[in-house]
Amino acid sequence: MNAPVAKPETAIAVIDPKSYAAWDPLLDLFDEIRAETPVLRIESPTDDHAPFWLITRHEDVMRISKDNATFLNSPRPSVLTNRAGEDLARQITGGSPNLVQSLVSLDAPKHPKLRRLTQEWFMPKNLKLIEADIKELAKRTVDRLIAAGPEADFVPLVSAPYPLHVVMQILGVPEEDEPRMLFLTQQMFGGQDEDLNKTGMANLSPEQISQIVLGAVKDFTEYFEKLAEERRQNPGKDVATILANGTIDGQPLDPLDLAGYYIIVAAAGHDTTSASTAGAMLALAKDPEQFAKVKADRSLVAGIVEEAIRWTTPVQHFMRMANEDVEIAGVQIAKGDWLMLNYVAANHDPAQFDEPRKFEAARDQNRHIAFGAGAHQCLGLHLARLEMRILFEEILDRLDSVELAGEPKRANSTFVGGLKTLPIRFRAS
Ligand code: HEM
16 A cells, blocks of 8 residues: 555644644544544654654554554654754753653663562552542542632642642652642643743743753752652652662662653653543533432442543553554554554544543443553553542532533643643532
8 A cells, every 4th residue: 555645734733732722623633534544644744743654543553552562662752752852852861862761761671670660559459558648638639629619720729739749649759849840840841832831941942941951850860869868768658669779680770760760650640640630520510410420329430530531531642663664554664663653543433432522431341542552551540540539539529510610721732631721610518
């Protein structure tokens, strides 16, 4: 088959962070692409991004995710990055296209060794030990919401701060340092949305940005080196303690690996769960009957949580590089080519989900791919589900009804997306 190449306007739509804020037109576009050219070459008309293959079918995203020998994360950026950003990362790191050396930018043999260190900690059995702490955070969060009522924006009050507190707690970052951590993460990943990017980096030159990013990497590394030292002296039960005392091939983690690990958990663990939490609340606020039903029958909460994760698909893509010539859906991919696993498109594939745009809490076989699959499958997936379940149980205990009080707005972002405002009106019990 001849390589299908996207029309320039299609290429722009796939790359543009604003398309992901608009959402429905993007889902329409993915439906068209998936039906006609499920593996489609995207060439940026301005050449500011290197070309890549857009993968839109659920079965193809699944297959590529699970084949970690053929499709690698480390040689090319693991998240869509423009050429200038990639050059900047290579310049800062001395060759790597990924600014932070962490689980998502590594391959075997180092990746499984690092991952093994915390894998057990993130399993449901261990998470039971922190359930009471999470419940306490959920309670405080809902206290704040109720105090601000009967009308409030759910995002800044609940869905943004709650997962951030949880993840900071497991990393051992005291509450007074949270704003600093948030600011550093924003500096490193330079938000694509003007409302969310509070770092003022929008109009800076590449040299200025590289200075800021370098400063943030240094700050993070120093901060977590100190924290690790403290945990070596006073071990606790948190992830911080495991990493501080962990070894690979008999050696402690070097400061860059340590910082990379803390950064990936901090960064991967908050915006993502924020987005699915806001998505679940949107679904409930739009459907008062569903709210009443799940309030009366808590066995439905797990289905609401899982469907919210599919329906919102907070992580919208990850990238891979083909490590050999390979065929996907009849299209020949060359060794070295870059591929976009588009989880939004895959989670709206009608071959896998009936009426994919519908929020259907009782879906059986909800085989969504919002957490990825294979060796890199989300390390925090049990934690994300647990946090959401605990929060919604608290909300259902303490609110009698919820409805929309204005137009929700999505953030401009190609990578982690979701609502940036969700005005609700509610009645506390
Ligand atoms: C990796 C999604 C919450 C930590 C990933 C990946 C996805 C994802 C798609 C990449 C999978 C792949 O390449 O196959 C999500 C979603 C979340 C969520 C949708 C919330 C609804 C969390 C939380 C944490 C976390 C709460 C930790 C506190 C990680 C880490 C990785 C990862 C460390 C890298 C794993 C690796 O490369 O081995 N996540 N995530 N995530 N996630 Fe999550």
